Amino acid sequence: MTKLLLIIGFVWPEPKSSAAGSRMMQLIDVFRSNDYNITFASTCAKKDNAFDLSSLEIQQVSIELNNSSFDEFIKELNPEIVVFDRFMVEEQFGWRVAEQCPDALRILDTEDLHCLRKGREQALKDQSVFNKSYLFNEVSKREIASIYRCDVSLIISEEEIEILKNQFKVSNHLLYYLPFLTEPLSSEAKRKLSKIKEREHFISIGNFLHPPNYDAVLFLKSKIWPLIREKLPKAEIHIYGAYASEKVNQLHNEKEGFLIKGFTDDVNFVMQNAKVCLAPLRFGAGLKGKLIDAMTNGTPCVMTSIATEGMFGGFEPNGFIADEVQEFANKAVELYTDKIFWNGKQKNGFLVMNARFDKQLFVSDFIYKINAIQNNLKVHRLDNFTGQMLQHHTTQSTKFMSKWIEEKNKNN
Template sequence: MSSHPVHKKRVLWINHFVPYPPKGGLLIRTYGLLEKVLVDHDVTLMCLVQPRLLTPYFESVEQGLAEAKRFFESKGAQIHFFTMDNEKTKWHRLTTAGLSLASSKPYSVNWLHSRELANALNQVDYENFDYIHVDTMGLLGDFGTALPADKTVINHHNAEHIMMQRRAEKETHWAKKHYYAIEAKKIAQFDAQMMRHYRHHIVCSPEDKEALNHLQPGMNVEVVPNGVAYKEKVTRTPQQGKLLFIGGLDWYPNHDAITFLLEAICPLIRQHNIAVHIDIIGKNPAASVSNLASQYEFVTIHGYVDDIDIFYQNAQAFLCPLRDGGGTKLKVLDAMNYGLPVIGSDIAFEGISVTHMESGFVVNSTEAIFAAICDLVDGNVDAESVGQKGRQLIAQKYDAKTISQNYSCSIKEHN
């Protein structure tokens, strides 16, 4: 007879990164989903180690792993780490990208290969688990359909094939455009193949659900939105014309968005002498971004910043002119949580039920973004009212604690 209470499930959680600390989109989503699951269930984590996700926050990868282990074990979980064969050096990544041209599997699958993880999973007795969470479809490259389908749920941080299609459509370099188009097709084929075996999936947004159902109709796809820890109280001291962007600048949709801002929007701001100052915060900005920003006295590139509360507190609005990417943007939810009105594109607001001019400013063209900035600075819109309605949305639909609670309950009810 099991010693576990009836409601407590034994959960195997397979992750393509170490979900600690909760900084950055991927880590925040997974950490958020785990929060209540760790309390309600017996969890075993098997995590690939991506050094690039740990080194910005710790003195060494080893320190990061030690702190992650200490944290999760303090929550009663077991955690195991596994190296990625293709993440040892930049050369390994580039070689994998090249070899993927000759592979039927997409780069995203080949990149996640880990002999260590594959060997460990071959030794797992799946009868010892009631529920298996796989945190991205690409992890299935090493073990295919070996997991018990009735117990397995695949998490999707975004619809990867749609993201790659967008990237191919936007790319101007012919070789890269061709590569991304091939990758989009391979991802779609791989995902459809795996979904014929694994029928249970969770996604961030209705848009992603529609994309998966288009690939493979008849799936059991549940929308589990991204969320942030709702702030019961925030302090706002907005300064007129102070605009903010926060996001990792080594992530290509953010790099593209800031490049677009600097090349298309900032010249209009200068031409019309609009009184703004734009703070751009994010790790690893490219030299091209820093060079562009240096042309404008009203733009400051800060790089990575430990304490960003003061920036949220003083900003009048958050800029998010994304033209690429997928999933629900945690940077947008974070800004809304602080009461900032967000000036963003359709892509920026994917999965977030904002209403234009009420809980956010949904603008896509260069002219529309510039006009929204001008209206804000000139006081033609009630920015603080829009920001407060955005905060209400966080409380109602995107509070991480509620989302994690709901996911934990779905694990309890899973048969």
């Protein structure tokens, strides 16, 4: 029997622009393959890179903030499940969903822990060691409240599950580990990939609207690349990413071999032609789509420990991990020039992909979990008094603020 699902998107999914866009399309694929009739709604304007959801027979609806038209829309739709794409969306629409469709299962897809990323960013700016005082920030107060108000939150990284349980004391029954869900890498697909002798240059990739990616490019340009270039004077690094601003493009320097390439329509093609991927992230959270792309395409990496968080579990990484500038540069040169190391690290990546991110390992258990919660929703919610309390107070405060804004907009 067809079931109704509403996804409220922070933005319209752009799988070619960001890991978040890829993640959303993976979730959509899971629900579609399990006979859900999907409606995707967002307040955001569509950009050129947005995926055409109508090609998947998904209804697309534009919705407004602080407007009771959403109440009428969702009441008529009457979905069995509502997925909030990031906590900010749950803040805006969660109380309306709870009022109009109280029996709908509310799922939060965190994408990554925003409070963790923000705290690490501030610690970096302060040149301080990241600790609880940075983790327990203003964003965390909002984000953890959102997790409690929902029936279950999808967490993309095992590291973040542990942070939520140990640092924030969130109950395990409100959390569900669901990483990137990828197609298994077949032996034939691996054989078809370019060998080391057929590849050249370094690559770095990431959406430039995402602050950790822009910071990584600046760090690469100012600190790391000059050390690599000193030992490999003919090497180039090709920097890819959507939404490159003028300040990003100004980093382009052909004489230094530092080339800003901007948006690529085919990440697999550019990754397969590169010899080594560099991911010198200094802050961030969640899982890194760039590392998934690199492993899928057989491109070994040099990466910081921040970049590797939640990626490898007990498996060997698909490259080297280094946080100190000189060591990072040395490992990049070593991986670039040593065929034995390169081949070994590539094989590690293939193993990690199939052992940790093959979607077949997760999908059936996820759907079972969703059905189990739905079938016992009242009992499930009774075990989450904190969530009920936060829902009550949020509804009172957010509801009347939103209605005040709506009336104010009518009078303008």
